[in-house]
Amino acid sequence: MCVDPDWLPYEGIDERGEFTGIMSDFYALWSAKSNMSIQLINTSSWEQSLQFLQDGKCDILASAQDVPSRREWLNVSKPFIFYPLAVATQPDHQFVVKFEQIQHRDFVMVEGYAGVELLRNRYPDITITTVDTPREGLKMVESGKAYGYIDTVPTINYQMLRWGISHLKISNVLDLQYAMSVGVSTREPQLLEIFNKAIADTTKVERQRVLNNWLSIEYPQQSNTIIFWQLLVGVLLLLTVVIYRYRQVHHQNQNLQNLNNQLERISRHDHLTGLANRYALHERFNIEIEASAQSKQGFSIIMLDVDYFKKINDQYGHDIGDEIIKEFARLLRSMVRENDLVGRWGGEEFLILCSQTTRNGAFQLAEQVRQQVQNYTFAIAQQITASFGISEYRHGETIGDTIKRADDALYLAKNKGRNLIVMAGPD
Numbered sequence: 001m002c003v004d005p006d007w008l009p010y011e012g013i014d015e016r017g018e019f020t021g022i023m024s025d026f027y028a029l030w031s032a033k034s035n036m037s038i039q040l041i042n043t044s045s046w047e048q049s050l051q052f053l054q055d056g057k058c059d060i061l062a063s064a065q066d067v068p069s070r071r072e073w074l075n076v077s078k079p080f081i082f083y084p085l086a087v088a089t090q091p092d093h094q095f096v097v098k099f100e101q102i103q104h105r106d107f108v109m110v111e112g113y114a115g116v117e118l119l120r121n122r123y124p125d126i127t128i129t130t131v132d133t134p135r136e137g138l139k140m141v142e143s144g145k146a147y148g149y150i151d152t153v154p155t156i157n158y159q160m161l162r163w164g165i166s167h168l169k170i171s172n173v174l175d176l177q178y179a180m181s182v183g184v185s186t187r188e189p190q191l192l193e194i195f196n197k198a199i200a201d202t203t204k205v206e207r208q209r210v211l212n213n214w215l216s217i218e219y220p221q222q223s224n225t226i227i228f229w230q231l232l233v234g235v236l237l238l239l240t241v242v243i244y245r246y247r248q249v250h251h252q253n254q255n256l257q258n259l260n261n262q263l264e265r266i267s268r269h270d271h272l273t274g275l276a277n278r279y280a281l282h283e284r285f286n287i288e289i290e291a292s293a294q295s296k297q298g299f300s301i302i303m304l305d306v307d308y309f310k311k312i313n314d315q316y317g318h319d320i321g322d323e324i325i326k327e328f329a330r331l332l333r334s335m336v337r338e339n340d341l342v343g344r345w346g347g348e349e350f351l352i353l354c355s356q357t358t359r360n361g362a363f364q365l366a367e368q369v370r371q372q373v374q375n376y377t378f379a380i381a382q383q384i385t386a387s388f389g390i391s392e393y394r395h396g397e398t399i400g401d402t403i404k405r406a407d408d409a410l411y412l413a414k415n416k417g418r419n420l421i422v423m424a425g426p427d
């Protein structure tokens with residue numbers, strides 16, 4: 001048997017001199033079915049294979065198309081594969097539906113291909129340059145020496161991949177097709193019978209399996225590798241975007257959390273001293289009232305006010321006044337227990353909530369504070385004192401009542417001369 005040595009994926013001779021390609025798989029199938037052994041006669045081109053058959057050096061052509069000029073010396077079996085011819089051109093040429101639109105261009109085909117004869121018969125003025133191999137034909141188109149290379153679609157694809165010719169494209173599919181048959185020398189009519197039977201016995205599944213072998217998974221490693229890297233790059237890109245977005249959102253969340261913390265602090269703390277403000281004090285009053293209802297143990301409050309603070313402001317200025325208020329706040333905070341709460345009630349007026357403490361207990365604390373303030377060396381060269389009013393929460397009264405009693409007591413302390421503590425009576 002002679003074959004086309006370079007017409008993959010249909011047929012070819014590999015580096016070891018063995019028959020390969022779609023036709024090789026079909027012959028392996030048919031040999032097994034009909035118990036025949038076929039010997040390959042090596043040739044260097046399709047032209048030479050045709051010549052060998054005419055010269056009696058081989059009896060079979062692995063695949064051949066029925067064309068008038070061969071009929072004297074070649075019979076063909078029932079055709080069993082059909083593939084349309086197509087034109088591969090440079091990518092800037094538009095796809096055309098009808099070959100007639102481009103029939104005047106110059107084409108290139110492999111010497112001896114049946115398609116050359118078919119096209120010349122149909123388009124007598126067509127210009128076809130013939131070459132020895134599909135690669136030569138494709139290269140001529142690639143380098144602009146011819147307009148289009150004509151062959152079957154699978155051959156064009158396969159050969160472009162094989163030779164790394166990546167930028168040509170199919171610009172036209174002809175309505176002419178290769179109907180592939182086994183070619184048998186007219187000298188061996190009984191061989192034709194054998195092949196016709198083998199072809200008839202080939203099931204659709206067997207045919208498809210052979211074709212899939214060559215037409216869908218050629219160069220699997222290369223394409224799989226490319227797909228793998230493309231996928232990997234895609235996944236990495238996606239991952240990068242996700243991580244970036246996550247970090248952005250995380251960062252924004254952190255900023256929001258910080259802002260919330262700041263707002264929380266601002267809403268509950270006095271901006272100058274950092275002590276609890278009225279809102280926070282009232283929250284705590286509610287907690288203490290609830291707790292005292294259950295434990296029967298009450299709480300007391302101390303209202304205190306810096307004496308003659310207006311004079312300090314007048315004498316040293318408002319900024320120094322602020323510093324004194326801050327210093328005063330630090331001093332108070334350092335003196336109360338952890339359970340107590342110091343807040344700024346107004347300008348230079350403060351409130352100490354003494355948890356689970358009677359008015360006598362509150363008095364002791366007030367006295368300590370009074371003495372500390374009086375003896376403390378503030379930033380100004382002047383003694384500072386404070387006056388105190390104390391009240392104990394009475395069950396059933398509102399917190400407003402408790403505060404008012406402490407305020408009234410403070411007023412009394414001021415009236416009595418300042419630097420004094422006055423306790424609101426138990427009734």
Ligand SMILES: Nc1nc2c(ncn2[C@@H]2O[C@H](COP(=O)(O)OP(=O)(O)OP(=O)(O)O)[C@@H](O)[C@H]2O)c(=O)[nH]1
Binds near residue numbers: 272313418
């Ligand atoms: N620097 C400063 N001064 C304040 C602030 N809040 C209130 N003051 C001042 O504190 C002074 C309070 O004056 P008064 O209510 O007359 O009372 P006082 O001078 O302390 O006198 P007595 O309370 O009667 O002992 C006013 O001058 C207010 O302007 C503040 O945040 N910073």
